[in-house]
Amino acid sequence: MAASDASPYRAPIGTHDVLPPDSERWAAVVGRFAERAARFGYGLVITPIFEHAEVFERIGDSTDVVRKEMYDFVDRGDRRLALRPEGTAPVVRAYVQHRPTPPWKTWYVAPNFRYERPQKGRYRQHWQLGAEVLGVDDPDVDVEVIALAHGFYADLGLRQVRLLVNSMGTPEDRAEYVEVLQRYLLDHAEGLDPEFRQRAEEHPLRVLDAKQEAWQDVIERAPQLTEHLSADSRVHFERVQEGLEALGIEHELAPRLVRGFDYYTSTTFEFASDALDAAQNAIGGGGRYDRLAEEMGGPATPGIGFGMGIERILIVCDAEGVSVGTDAPALDAFIIDNTGGEAATRLVAQLRDAGLRADRSYGGRSVKAQWKEADRSGAAYGVMIGPDELARGQVGVKDLRGAHGDKEQAEVVLEQVAAWLLQRAEERAR
Ligand code: HAM
Numbered sequence: 001m002a003a004s005d006a007s008p009y010r011a012p013i014g015t016h017d018v019l020p021p022d023s024e025r026w027a028a029v030v031g032r033f034a035e036r037a038a039r040f041g042y043g044l045v046i047t048p049i050f051e052h053a054e055v056f057e058r059i060g061d062s063t064d065v066v067r068k069e070m071y072d073f074v075d076r077g078d079r080r081l082a083l084r085p086e087g088t089a090p091v092v093r094a095y096v097q098h099r100p101t102p103p104w105k106t107w108y109v110a111p112n113f114r115y116e117r118p119q120k121g122r123y124r125q126h127w128q129l130g131a132e133v134l135g136v137d138d139p140d141v142d143v144e145v146i147a148l149a150h151g152f153y154a155d156l157g158l159r160q161v162r163l164l165v166n167s168m169g170t171p172e173d174r175a176e177y178v179e180v181l182q183r184y185l186l187d188h189a190e191g192l193d194p195e196f197r198q199r200a201e202e203h204p205l206r207v208l209d210a211k212q213e214a215w216q217d218v219i220e221r222a223p224q225l226t227e228h229l230s231a232d233s234r235v236h237f238e239r240v241q242e243g244l245e246a247l248g249i250e251h252e253l254a255p256r257l258v259r260g261f262d263y264y265t266s267t268t269f270e271f272a273s274d275a276l277d278a279a280q281n282a283i284g285g286g287g288r289y290d291r292l293a294e295e296m297g298g299p300a301t302p303g304i305g306f307g308m309g310i311e312r313i314l315i316v317c318d319a320e321g322v323s324v325g326t327d328a329p330a331l332d333a334f335i336i337d338n339t340g341g342e343a344a345t346r347l348v349a350q351l352r353d354a355g356l357r358a359d360r361s362y363g364g365r366s367v368k369a370q371w372k373e374a375d376r377s378g379a380a381y382g383v384m385i386g387p388d389e390l391a392r393g394q395v396g397v398k399d400l401r402g403a404h405g406d407k408e409q410a411e412v413v414l415e416q417v418a419a420w421l422l423q424r425a426e427e428r429a430r
Contacts (some may be wrong), residue, residue, distance in 0.1 A: 033107070046085075051090055096293055109128070128307040141304060164252050196212075331359050338385070345360075361373050
């Protein structure tokens, strides 16, 4: 019986299970990212799911993710810990702790926890694929990091992805700009609701990405950060744009793009999908955080990276009709045994040892039930073995997916069945 909504035996609200066959798409997405990251020379980094809460306070104690959404708790040893709400701070913490030789190029796949209001594309546990590079402030590395993400969406076959880029300048540029912006916003608060004034006072930058219809006029005419960049910041940002152009990576300047964390400096970017609702259309985002390592007590070390939500990527794949890793049959062969199971035990081991994906039925089911199971398993071939076949030293093989056009059951010499199936698997992969 299915558990009711109120039952404790359901995944908590805002979380979900990933079951086969959907988990295969999931694994395919992660596998492609891993393969691409390796091509770029990035190594996998694995950090704990929880950290000392201070690690995340560095990402901005004025941000909602830290103030309102963190899963923090005191453990039995009176330590204040928090489940990771994002992936950058832990990687920087690991850098500061281990001091690997820069440049340190890493990638990760990890769950993140935010106490959000769940809706499609917004969850309390979501997974991110990400990359971080520590120890290089060369704008060419910004281009490399953006190219890593950009090419990944292209690898998946996504077409409706827009890249937005901005520069936050140095913290000094930003402080100067925030003052200008705040003055402007407060001068234009007349006639708008009290929340506008409050936000302008507390966190003027966050007014820029507000969705309130009534505020848009004022927001659109607001002074822009890119007009207040220092010469160094401007040169850096221009070089990033030139690099993107050199690689043919289309991008839009988005002077009002405000990323949700305080650690950002210099280049910031976001990938938006037009296949998603505007409120959740970010399928990836990132930027520089050149002061974060120092803020954690490490040596001054620039850094840049991005994170992309796996769930959102899969929603976009569905919306764009892109299939990921779902074309291949789930198994190369499923064994139907009529010897009481002994032949299946030997044959399935032999096929698996040969590198084939093979499965069998258990529990002494009828031959008919086993054929049904074979069909349901998604296997390319059903392989029949019974006393008659054994006596002839042969097995019966049947193309279950019609992928090879041979509908009838054919006989294959038992000794050669692994080689025969491998050849068929290769033909399918071609
Ligand atoms: P973020 O923009 O908060 O950045 O998250 C990165 C991506 O994770 C988003 O673009 C979105 O695809 C996905 N995401 C975020 N929150 C949720 C959610 N509640 N449900 C589903 N998907 C979500 C970061 O986390 C930074 N650490 C990125 C970064 C890396 N910056 C520099 N390096």
